[in-house]
Amino acid sequence: MRVANYYGSGDIRVESVAEPAVGADDVRIEVAACGICGTDLHEFEDGPDLTPDEDTPHPLTGVSLPVPLGHEFSGTVTEVGSDVCDVAVGDEVTANPAMVCGDCRYCAEGRHNLCESVANIGLSAASGGFAESAVVPASNVVQLPDSVPVEYGALVEPFSVGVHATRRSGMQAGDSVAVFGAGPIGISIVQAAKAAGATDVFVSEPRAKRREIAEAVGATETLDPTATDAVDEITDATNGGVDVAFEAVGIEPTFRAAIEATKRGGQITAVGISDDDVGLTPNELVVVERSINGSNGYLSGPLADREFEMVTSFLESGEFDPEPMITARISLEDLVDEGFEALLDSESEHVKILVEP
Ligand SMILES: [Zn+2]
Numbered sequence: 370m371r372v373a374n375y376y377g378s379g380d381i382r383v384e385s386v387a388e389p390a391v392g393a394d395d396v397r398i399e400v401a402a403c404g405i406c407g408t409d410l411h412e413f414e415d416g417p418d419l420t421p422d423e424d425t426p427h428p429l430t431g432v433s434l435p436v437p438l439g440h441e442f443s444g445t446v447t448e449v450g451s452d453v454c455d456v457a458v459g460d461e462v463t464a465n466p467a468m469v470c471g472d473c474r475y476c477a478e479g480r481h482n483l484c485e486s487v488a489n490i491g492l493s494a495a496s497g498g499f500a501e502s503a504v505v506p507a508s509n510v511v512q513l514p515d516s517v518p519v520e521y522g523a524l525v526e527p528f529s530v531g532v533h534a535t536r537r538s539g540m541q542a543g544d545s546v547a548v549f550g551a552g553p554i555g556i557s558i559v560q561a562a563k564a565a566g567a568t569d570v571f572v573s574e575p576r577a578k579r580r581e582i583a584e585a586v587g588a589t590e591t592l593d594p595t596a597t598d599a600v601d602e603i604t605d606a607t608n609g610g611v612d613v614a615f616e617a618v619g620i621e622p623t624f625r626a627a628i629e630a631t632k633r634g635g636q637i638t639a640v641g642i643s644d645d646d647v648g649l650t651p652n653e654l655v656v657v658e659r660s661i662n663g664s665n666g667y668l669s670g671p672l673a674d675r676e677f678e679m680v681t682s683f684l685e686s687g688e689f690d691p692e693p694m695i696t697a698r699i700s701l702e703d704l705v706d707e708g709f710e711a712l713l714d715s716e717s718e719h720v721k722i723l724v725e726p
């Protein structure tokens with residue numbers, strides 16, 4: 370079968386390999402679609418980071434470079450292991466890519482997304498979604514409702530990040546919300562916040578195409594921070610700031626804006642993964658009793674299906690609409706040229722590119 374293997378920075382090769390065997394607790398998924406994620410772009414540009422290099426095989430899975438990429442995928446089950454009873458050949462499914470150790474203190478606390486040894490299908494495991502087929506543990510499989518097109522299953526993972534962020538923020542129905550950054554995760558947060566009952570959802574995003582998509586999925590007002598003072602606009606419109614702000618970029622200007630656009634006593638939830646210094650003084654939290662927390666991925670381990678199933682039910686009800694986010698569908702052979710290179714172009718109008726092997 371054909372698979373995209375990551376060998377290191379700037380080096381992804383689409384090559385032919387033997388189909389991996391299906392273990393007793395595994396299933397084989399014929400991949401219908403797999404989304405390219407910012408994490409994949411980061412590995413391509415600056416990795417290996419989340420992928421294990423040759424000298425340090427992943428402690429949970431034992432794999433090291435080259436590894437197959439692609440962790441946002443869906444497809445049809447074509448084979449099930451001898452001990453699998455809740456997944457059947459022909460099922461249309463997606464997979465929660467996170468594989469956890471089950472032994473560390475965070476797994477014991479039920480916070481599996483914080484597992485000290487987490488591995489991910491498509492980053493640090495033997496299979497990935499940029500391939501004709503992937504073999505995954507049956508416990509990672511999430512069923513898609515009949516009415517949801519199978520390729521939309523590839524968007525369940527990024528939508529789950531939005532659902533988890535909304536839950537981590539403690540946002541309540543009726544709250545006003547601001548989202549800084551309208552990439553795939555920012556757009557997912559807009560939809561999750563709307564589904565959770567947010568009234569006004571402000572989105573600050575410099576790229577016009579992304580603002581358009583944010584509006585198409587329910588943002589009540591979009592702002593171009595390069596043309597207007599987004600913080601002023603938001604604080605004026607909300608009598609002093611939103612109830613909840615989400616930072617979905619991970620750079621100082623958006624982090625600062627997220628804090629300044631939040632009301633006294635409000636909540637900022639950081640979702641953008643970053644090592645940047647974002648400049649913060651204690652009194653921006655203390656005197657005004659703002660809270661900041663972080664949100665990492667989505668529930669995994671034994672709770673893996675919970676947030677994934679919230680997403681599939683929102684897709685079924687139509688509250689989540691992936692279509693405006695999908696800006697291209699490409700073949701596996703074009704993964705680097707028409708996928709990675711296109712997304713890394715700073716002028717690009719792409720948001721989510723689906724690879725259909
Ligand atoms: Zn992702």
Ligand SMILES: [Zn+2]
Nearest residue numbers: 470473476484
């Ligand atoms: Zn663990």
